[in-house]
Amino acid sequence: METLIAEVEKYVIDFLNKKVDQSYVYHNLTHTKSVVAKTKELIEGLGIEEKQANLLIIAAWFHDTGYVNGIDGHEEESVKIATAFLKNHEISEEDLNVINQLILATKMGRKPENLLEQIISDADCGHIGSKNFAEVTELLRKEIELTQGESISESDWLKENIRFLSEQHTFHTSFASKNWQKRKGKNLAKLLKSKNKVSKEVKKLKQKKAELKYKKTKINTPERGIETMFRVTLKNHIELSNIADTKANILLSVNAIIISLVLSTLVSKLDKADNEHLIVPTIIFTLFTVISMVLSILATRPNVTEGKFDKKDVEAKKVNLLFFGNFHKMSLPDFEWAISEVMKDRDYLYGSLTKDLYFLGKVLDRKYKILRLTYLVFMIGIIISVIAFAIAFALRPDTLPIIAA
Numbered sequence: 001m002e003t004l005i006a007e008v009e010k011y012v013i014d015f016l017n018k019k020v021d022q023s024y025v026y027h028n029l030t031h032t033k034s035v036v037a038k039t040k041e042l043i044e045g046l047g048i049e050e051k052q053a054n055l056l057i058i059a060a061w062f063h064d065t066g067y068v069n070g071i072d073g074h075e076e077e078s079v080k081i082a083t084a085f086l087k088n089h090e091i092s093e094e095d096l097n098v099i100n101q102l103i104l105a106t107k108m109g110r111k112p113e114n115l116l117e118q119i120i121s122d123a124d125c126g127h128i129g130s131k132n133f134a135e136v137t138e139l140l141r142k143e144i145e146l147t148q149g150e151s152i153s154e155s156d157w158l159k160e161n162i163r164f165l166s167e168q169h170t171f172h173t174s175f176a177s178k179n180w181q182k183r184k185g186k187n188l189a190k191l192l193k194s195k196n197k198v199s200k201e202v203k204k205l206k207q208k209k210a211e212l213k214y215k216k217t218k219i220n221t222p223e224r225g226i227e228t229m230f231r232v233t234l235k236n237h238i239e240l241s242n243i244a245d246t247k248a249n250i251l252l253s254v255n256a257i258i259i260s261l262v263l264s265t266l267v268s269k270l271d272k273a274d275n276e277h278l279i280v281p282t283i284i285f286t287l288f289t290v291i292s293m294v295l296s297i298l299a300t301r302p303n304v305t306e307g308k309f310d311k312k313d314v315e316a317k318k319v320n321l322l323f324f325g326n327f328h329k330m331s332l333p334d335f336e337w338a339i340s341e342v343m344k345d346r347d348y349l350y351g352s353l354t355k356d357l358y359f360l361g362k363v364l365d366r367k368y369k370i371l372r373l374t375y376l377v378f379m380i381g382i383i384i385s386v387i388a389f390a391i392a393f394a395l396r397p398d399t400l401p402i403i404a405a
Helices: 002-019 029-046 050-062 065-069 074-089 093-104 115-124 133-148 154-168 174-179 181-220 223-269 273-300 311-315 332-344 346-394 397-404
Strands: none
Touching (some): 002 029, 002 050, 002 074, 050 093, 050 115, 065 074, 093 115, 133 181, 174 181, 223 273, 223 346
């Protein structure tokens, strides 16, 4: 039997090195040798008799040769390979059946039915109770990624290993439970510790990604463009309003000076008989000047609203709190509450800015219409007044004979 085991070892080593795909970085010759070594350790620890020990060792050598045709049904394929080899080496049908059953006992999830099956099952998972568990299980992860074309995250792999060690796997033999269980517990503790560490790192990474996404969204969001639009437009409207007020004030000042000159110069001389011809031009001139002054005052006259609102108006979003005319008569607590409501509601805030912009535009429209009319009246008044004075001087009594001559 020792000769047969030596031939089996030579055959399997050559078979695994030449025929099994190199992408199987876990289920390879190294793993097979490890299972054989663990099997021998269990045989010695449990005092298994020589014949049964030899059958276990042969089964351990052949148990993963079926990977030559892939992972699916590899145990059955291993049985075929072992049967084909052993039938040529004069082994009894009974021993061959035992070996084949031992190979099938390594199938994941199968419950061992006797001590020999328990031994090979524990040997196949012996790395779980070894110090190099982390390195070995990492090879299994790499093999799955290479052969199945799927990427496994560290977090998912840790969860799967923790679930397997804590829920699915158990050592069947007394020797494995006594000698390997303690190391299995330490390996499980390391997995749990690594899981917590990875979970914290993943949480930090997600938080960082969320922050970056928020910052990116904040940078790319149209909010800033909207705010810039409102700021620039409102500024332009205010500047236009100031220009209109300045123009109206200039006209008001000019007309005030004209009225002063008229009152001080012309009116005081109209009571004389030789100045009667100036009465009508002076009245025309004064009338247009007064109209221009009135229009200038109307153009600059402020329009203040009621200055009150209630909570229903705020809740219904009917009041524009950005214009002082809507709140100047309200108490400070009511105003603070209303402003906080505006700041909480984005739509209300932008709606208020829109209304403020709209009504400021309406005010500008009114200002410029009145201002345009004022300039028109002032211009027509100057022209008509000059013509009136020219006609008056032309038709005064002392010039009529000269004209008649």
